[in-house]
Amino acid sequence: MSLPGGGVAPTSHVAHEAHHEELGFWRRYIFSTDHKVIGIQYAITGLLFLLCGFSLMMLMRWQLAYPGSPLPRLGALFGDLRMPGGTMLPEFYNELGAMHGTIMVFLGVVPLAVGGFGNFVLPLQIGAQDMAFPRLNMASYWLFFLGGVTMLASFFVPGGAAQSGWTSYSPLANLAGTGQTWWLIGMVFLITSSLLGAVNFITTTIQLRAKGLTFYRFPFFVWAQFVTAFLLLLAFPPLEAAALMQLMDRVAGTSFFLPSGLVVSGQALTVAGDGNPLLWQHLFWFLAHPEVYVLILPAMGIVAEIIANNTRKPLWGYRPMVYSVIFLGFMSFIVWAHHMFMTGMGTAMAAFFQTTTMIISIPSVVILTALIISLWGGSIRFNTPMLFALGFLPMFGIGGLTGLPLGLNVTDIPLHDTYYVIGHFHYVVAPGTIFALFAGVYYWFPKATGRMMNETLGKIHFFGSLVCMNVIFMPMFIQGLAGVSRRLYDGGASYAFAQPVLHLNVVSSWGAWILALFQIPFIFNFFWSIWKGKTAGENPWEATTIEWAAPSPPPHGNFRVAPEAYRGPYEYSVPGAAKDFSPQYEA
Amino acid sequence: MTSDHAADIDRHVRVYITVFVALMALTIITVAVSYLHLPLPIAVTVALLVATVKGSLVACYFMHLISEKKLIYAVLVLTAVFFAALLALPAVTHSDGYWIHE
Amino acid sequence: MDIPYTVEVRRDTGLTNGKIGIWLFLASEVMLFGALFASYILIRTGAPSWPRGDTILNVPLATFNTIVLISSSVTMVMAWASLMRRRFGTYRIYMGGTILLGFVFLVVKYFEYSHKFHDGLYPSTSNFFAIYFTLTGLHMLHVFGGMLVNAYFWGPGAKLWKTNPVWFTNRVENSGLFWHFVDLVWIFLFPTLYLL
Numbered sequence: 013m014s015l016p017g018g019g020v021a022p023t024s025h026v027a028h029e030a031h032h033e034e035l036g037f038w039r040r041y042i043f044s045t046d047h048k049v050i051g052i053q054y055a056i057t058g059l060l061f062l063l064c065g066f067s068l069m070m071l072m073r074w075q076l077a078y079p080g081s082p083l084p085r086l087g088a089l090f091g092d093l094r095m096p097g098g099t100m101l102p103e104f105y106n107e108l109g110a111m112h113g114t115i116m117v118f119l120g121v122v123p124l125a126v127g128g129f130g131n132f133v134l135p136l137q138i139g140a141q142d143m144a145f146p147r148l149n150m151a152s153y154w155l156f157f158l159g160g161v162t163m164l165a166s167f168f169v170p171g172g173a174a175q176s177g178w179t180s181y182s183p184l185a186n187l188a189g190t191g192q193t194w195w196l197i198g199m200v201f202l203i204t205s206s207l208l209g210a211v212n213f214i215t216t217t218i219q220l221r222a223k224g225l226t227f228y229r230f231p232f233f234v235w236a237q238f239v240t241a242f243l244l245l246l247a248f249p250p251l252e253a254a255a256l257m258q259l260m261d262r263v264a265g266t267s268f269f270l271p272s273g274l275v276v277s278g279q280a281l282t283v284a285g286d287g288n289p290l291l292w293q294h295l296f297w298f299l300a301h302p303e304v305y306v307l308i309l310p311a312m313g314i315v316a317e318i319i320a321n322n323t324r325k326p327l328w329g330y331r332p333m334v335y336s337v338i339f340l341g342f343m344s345f346i347v348w349a350h351h352m353f354m355t356g357m358g359t360a361m362a363a364f365f366q367t368t369t370m371i372i373s374i375p376s377v378v379i380l381t382a383l384i385i386s387l388w389g390g391s392i393r394f395n396t397p398m399l400f401a402l403g404f405l406p407m408f409g410i411g412g413l414t415g416l417p418l419g420l421n422v423t424d425i426p427l428h429d430t431y432y433v434i435g436h437f438h439y440v441v442a443p444g445t446i447f448a449l450f451a452g453v454y455y456w457f458p459k460a461t462g463r464m465m466n467e468t469l470g471k472i473h474f475f476g477s478l479v480c481m482n483v484i485f486m487p488m489f490i491q492g493l494a495g496v497s498r499r500l501y502d503g504g505a506s507y508a509f510a511q512p513v514l515h516l517n518v519v520s521s522w523g524a525w526i527l528a529l530f531q532i533p534f535i536f537n538f539f540w541s542i543w544k545g546k547t548a549g550e551n552p553w554e555a556t557t558i559e560w561a562a563p564s565p566p567p568h569g570n571f572r573v574a575p576e577a578y579r580g581p582y583e584y585s586v587p588g589a590a591k592d593f594s595p596q597y598e599a
Numbered sequence: 600m601t602s603d604h605a606a607d608i609d610r611h612v613r614v615y616i617t618v619f620v621a622l623m624a625l626t627i628i629t630v631a632v633s634y635l636h637l638p639l640p641i642a643v644t645v646a647l648l649v650a651t652v653k654g655s656l657v658a659c660y661f662m663h664l665i666s667e668k669k670l671i672y673a674v675l676v677l678t679a680v681f682f683a684a685l686l687a688l689p690a691v692t693h694s695d696g697y698w699i700h701e
Numbered sequence: 702m703d704i705p706y707t708v709e710v711r712r713d714t715g716l717t718n719g720k721i722g723i724w725l726f727l728a729s730e731v732m733l734f735g736a737l738f739a740s741y742i743l744i745r746t747g748a749p750s751w752p753r754g755d756t757i758l759n760v761p762l763a764t765f766n767t768i769v770l771i772s773s774s775v776t777m778v779m780a781w782a783s784l785m786r787r788r789f790g791t792y793r794i795y796m797g798g799t800i801l802l803g804f805v806f807l808v809v810k811y812f813e814y815s816h817k818f819h820d821g822l823y824p825s826t827s828n829f830f831a832i833y834f835t836l837t838g839l840h841m842l843h844v845f846g847g848m849l850v851n852a853y854f855w856g857p858g859a860k861l862w863k864t865n866p867v868w869f870t871n872r873v874e875n876s877g878l879f880w881h882f883v884d885l886v887w888i889f890l891f892p893t894l895y896l897l
Contacts, residue, residue, distance in 0.1 A: 141702050144718040211725045218670070219706050219718050246681050249729050250736035257740065260835055265825030268740065268832075284827045286748050291740055294689040298736070345681050349692060358695035361688075569702050608785050615782070619775045623768065630764050633755060633896035646892040653888045657771075661778045661881045668715045671724050678728040682735045690742050 043154075045146035046568055050153050051132030052460065055453075058124030061160060062446070063531075065115035068108045070524055075100040076503035077521035094172070105501035106175040107191070111163070113178030114195065117303065118202050119160050121445055125310035126206075126244070127156065129452050130213060130237045132460060136559035136566065137231055139222025139575040139597070144215040152209040159201030166194035177499065179300070182269030182292040186261050187276060193262055196255045203252045206244045213241035222558065222597075224577035228334070229596070231557045231581040232327065235334050236313030239341040240306050247302035247345065254295035261287075268292075290355055297348040305344045307441055308408070309337065311448030312379055315401045318451050319383055321555045322398035323390025324592050326582035329382035336375035343372040353421045354428045362421040369419035376412055380405065391585075391592075396470030397553075400451035403478050404444060411440030414489065429499075432492025435485050443481040450477075450534070457538075458552045462564040463545030469537040476530030483523030487516035554593050557581050561597045618660045625653045708868045723875040727882050730843075734886050737839065741832050741893065752829055754895040759813060763895045766809045767887065770844075773802035774884040777851075777877045784870040789862055796855045796873075799880065803848040810841055833894055840886055847880045 044050060074083050080099060087098025094104040131149065135142055143149045166173040171189025174180065185192050217238045221230075230238075257268040265283060269292045272285030320327045327333065349357065349365040384405055392398070414436040417423035427433065450473070457465050494513045496504040503517045504510030551560040558577065562570050575597045583594040629649040637645065659665040664675075705711070706718050714721075745751050754760075780795035817823075817830075824834040854873055861869040 142704060144704060144706075145722060146704070148722075207726070207729050210729075211722050214725055215718050215721045218714060218721060219711050219716070220704070242677070245725060245729050246678060246732050249733035250685060250739075253733055253736035253740070256839065257737075257835060260824060260831065264831075264834075265823070266831035266835070267825075267828060268744065268835075284825060284831070286744070286828050288743055288747055290693070291689070291743050294692075294743075295736055295740070298685060342677075346684055346688070349688070352692075357692050361692040361695045605786060608782050612779070612782055615775055615778050619771065622771045626764065626767050626771065629892055629896065630760065633760070633892070636753075639897070642897055646896055647889075650889045650892050654885050657774060657881055657885050657888065661774050661884075662878055670714050670716060670721065674724060674728055678731050682731055685732065685735050686739045686742060689739055690746060693743060693747065 043150060045142070045150045047131050047135050047143045047146065047149060048460070048566060048570075050149050051128055051130075053153050054123045054127030054131055054156070055129070057157065057160065058120055058122075058128050061115050062120035062124065064164075065112050065120050066528065066531075068112040068115070070528060071100075072105060072108045072112065073517075073521035073524045075105055075501060077518045079502035079505045100501070102501040103172070103175060106177075106499070107167075107172045109499060110174045110177050110180075110195075111167070114163060114174065116441075117178065117307065118199070119156075119163060121307050121441065121449070122206070122303075123156055124449055125445065126213075126237065126240060126306065127153065127209065129310060129314065129449070129456070130209075130240075133456060133559055134213065134234060134237050135216060135220065136459070136562055136570055137234055137557050138217060138220060138225055139558045139561075139571065139577065140216060140220035141569045141571070141574075143212050144220055145212050148208050149212055152205045152212065155201050155205035155208070159198045159205060162194055162198035162201060166191045166198065169194060179296060180258070180292075181296075182258065182261070182287075182289040183271070183274060185258060185292075186269055193259065196259045196262070199255050200252060203248045203255070206248055210241040210245035210248075213237060214245065217241075222575050222577050225558075225596075226577075228331070229577050229580050231313075232316035232330065232333055232337075233310075233313035233557075235337055236309045236316075239337050240309045243302040243306050243309075243341055243344060247299045250295045251299035254292055257295075258292065290352070293352050293355065294349070297351045298345075301348040301351065302341075302344040304437070304440075305340060307445050309341075311404065311408075311445040312337070312383075314448045314452040314455070315383060315404050317555075317557065318397045318401040318455055319386050320582040320584065321455075321553050322393045322395065322401070323387055324393075324584045325386065325390045326580070326584060327382065328386040328388070329378070330580075330582070333379050333382050336378040340372060340375040340379075343368060343375070347372055347419075350419050350421070350424070353424045366419065366421045370416075373412065373416065373419070380409060380412070395454075396465070396467055396474060397451045397455035399471065399474045400447045400454065403474065404447045404451070407439055407443035407447060407478075407481070411436060411438075411444050414439065426495070427492060429497055430492035431488040431496045431498055434498050435488030435492060438485045438488070442485065443478065447477070450474075453538070455553065456559075457541065457545075458548035459559060459562070459564050459566070461542055461545070462548055463541050464548050464552060465541045465545060466537050469533040473530060473534040473537070476533075477527060480523045480527035480530060484520045484527065487513075487519050491516055551595075554591070556583055556593050556595045558595075558597045560595065614660055618656050621656060622653055625649055629653075708865065708871065717871055719871055719875045723878050727878065730882060730886075734836075734839075737832070737836050738889070738893070741836070744828050744832060748828060754893075754897055757829065758833070758895050759816070760895050762809060762813060763891055766806055767891050769802050769806050769809070770884045770887050773799045773806070774881050776802060777880045781870065781874050781877050784862075784866070784873055787866070789859075792873075793855065793859070796851060800848055800851050800855060803844055803851070806844055807841065807848075810837065836890055836894065840883070840890060843883045843886070847876070847883050850876050851880065 041049060071083075074081075082098030083095065083100070084098065087095045090104065094101060094107075131143070163173070169190045171191055173191040174185070174188065174195035176185035176188050176192060180192065180195065217234060257266070260266045261268050261270060267283045267285050267287035269289050270281065270283050270285060270287040271289060274281045274283075274285070316327060316333070347365060347368045349361065350369045353362060353365075414432070418427055418433060418436060454465050454470055457463070491504070491510075491513045494510065496507070496510045496513060503514065505514060548564050550562065550564055553560070558575050561575050576599075577596050578599055579594060579596055581596055583596070585592050586594050629646060632645055632649075633642070664671070704718065708717065710717050776795045776798040780792050780799060783789075783792035783795055814834075822830055824831045854876055858872075859869070861872070
């Protein structure tokens with residue numbers, strides 16, 4: 013059967029596309045209900061926020077490398093309230109730290125991974141015309157945008173933005189300046205955006221999949237996004253409740269999280285008291301632990317697609333991977349208090365959470381192992397998406413393995429709140445997730461734009477980023493093991509035991525600044541290729557999944573004829589077949 | 600539900616009225632029991648039991664859960680598990696060892 | 702474009718998109734109110750003392766409100782049943798009744814709250830009041846939101862009945878599910894805060 017590019021187009025499709033052409037600029041590109049436009053909006057906004065969060069960190073790294081030194085030229089930009097004489101105040105360091113984390117997690121990675129890739133790719137990969145609720149989808153994006161604006165605006169309120177870590181622990185966050193209130197309001201917008209998005213993703217995946225596309229024929233990317241949507245749906249509301257309660261504490265004078273007898277700056281607080289700071293931690297981590305799986309699952313999905321495509325082989329262990337991702341999603345809800353081992357909990361509950369945490373490492377390892385074994389015997393093509401996907405594997409491996417001592421309550425004792433933790437989670441998110449996201453950008457750019465990104469620039473971006481990220485984060489394990497605490501604005505300089513590892517701050521900082529330089533080829537490549545990139549056809553990567561049946565870029569409504577799935581998602585190198593790939597959508 | 604016939608609806612309506620009466624009765628019962636000022640653990644058990652029955656009636660009959668599709672049940676069971684974890688685990692963690700007050 | 706399964710059900714799931722969507726949303730709401738109930742448990746068990754609800758709050762008034770809300774659930778489901786029987790006029794009456802009862806609920810809450818404020822009792826007074834105002838306040842916001850949706854389907858949204866009665870019936874059913882959920886939350890809220 014010929015590809016869906018030919019064939020008779022049903023009148024409804026033509027009529028709808030014609031109607032769509034009549035929409036003005038604002039309805040087509042700004043307030044669009046088309047999942048592809050929304051996906052690109054999320055992706056571009058997410059990438060910009062990643063750059064913003066990265067910039068905040070580069071500023072922090074000056075203070076960490078050269079504590080107390082004035083930052084030449086740039087320092088003057090931040091004024092006397094933040095950098096008098098170009099020297100960073102501790103409050104500003106805390107502001108940067110809290111907002112770096114918040115922006116990277118909630119405004120950068122998740123919007124790009126879920127809002128961007130999920131929105132753009134998912135409907136195409138299941139052969140749908142759009143999401144189940146297109147207007148809700150648009151609302152999700154603009155709520156996210158509103159949340160982002162709120163977070164950015166908070167830098168300009170008296171006292172500056174939130175300064176109590178992205179974790180906003182009480183009672184510190186309760187007592188912090190106005191910026192914290194803005195943070196809470198921003199979070200309410202972002203959470204609502206996510207909830208609506210999750211409803212959309214789940215409904216769409218179940219209801220709008222093409223004929224013949226059973227659940228076990230889904231690309232792994234679809235499974236990953238599907239499970240992620242459940243995490244967002246069920247884990248975010250408790251944080252929304254907690255944000256509401258912290259807002260009540262800050263604005264209405266309640267004491268949900270304030271214990272009795274608190275003394276601040278020599279003054280006893282005149283609040284009712286009897287509140288529980290640990291209640292905040294429970295509610296926060298109830299979300300924030302599943303949230304880290306929201307960060308990694310879409311990344312695993314992207315890597316799976318790219319590895320299958322560039323080994324010209326089916327994925328090894330598809331079913332175990334699917335069962336693992338479902339099990340992982342489930343377990344992620346009952347491990348959260350491993351972030352709270354040091355709060356004085358008793359041995360029974362510590363043992364409980366330690367056990368669930370060890371169990372949850374199993375599905376992660378299954379997925380990673382399956383991806384690695386998938387390489388064996390493959391005809392590997394080392395294009396840019398594949399390089400990033402390959403890089404993901406050992407980097408996520410390091411990130412995951414270094415998590416193990418943190419998940420065991422005894423070994424967590426010396427490591428909690430040290431640089432070891434920072435090293436661990438950055439390995440998972442930075443050369444882990446963000447590498448996968450880069451891979452996804454290079455891989456699906458042709459589908460979205462009809463053009464290829466430049467391979468040479470891509471390889472420079474990859475190798476430079478790989479080296480720099482390791483230079484930044486590997487030393488952190490050493491610092492953490494030496495006992496250097498996180499969130500210290502001088503990077504440990506005032507502690508005697510930290511002196512032998514202080515020089516590593518300079519190493520990490522230069523790694524970060526050089527990493528920034530290596531993003532320039534990517535940014536240039538991204539924009540240059542939109543206009544000057546080599547033209548891509550419908551299926552430049554010779555892939556098997558349904559999104560490659562659509563034109564590049566796909567029109568409104570995606571497919572000229574509704575696709576049908578005839579086989580599994582990764583039928584590469586089928587013995588006896590004419591080509592080395594048998595697309596899912598070809599009869 | 601779009602395939603329901605008129606007779607089905609009539610039956611449904613009879614059920615709604617019955618459930619309404621039951622809910623009223625249970626409301627009166629739960630308030631009346633509260634006047635007995637039972638010891639807290641018993642009072643909590645009775646109140647939650649009655650509330651669960653009332654809630655189940657609303658869910659099963661007004662929300663048509665009793666004749667819903669498997670998919671919806673699956674979502675709700677999953678939610679119930681996490682709901683239970685959210686209610687139980689923080690409280691249990693607290694009673695295990697710390698947060699000792701005078 | 703025409704998104705499939707907005708009006709007719711998909712054969713293998715037996716469901717419309719809207720039905721799945723609203724139940725998913727309700728699942729998230731279960732977690733939202735669940736978090737507040739979990740907080741109530743933690744705060745109450747950790748407090749040195751905690752007043753019994755009926756010593757502070759107005760039980761007769763809240764009982765009345767409970768009856769009001771349950772009645773509004775009945776009128777809501779009857780509104781949907783009327784549409785299933787193609788009786789649009791009856792639907793209008795029942796839906797109107799639902800909105801009216803919701804309004805009564807809000808008025809009663811207004812009196813409850815202002816009485817407390819008049820007595821100098823605010824969320825900041827104690828954790829009992831903090832959780833009371835927060836739980837009932839969030840619930841009240843949901844009542845208000847539900848009323849807005851119901852009002853839309855009573856008024857401007859009712860035009861859809863003429864062009865696509867099945868879709869309209871489905872949408873009313875889904876709004877009804879939200880409304881019943883709001884009633885369901887109150888069924889647990891009422892004894893927890895007022896009677897224990």
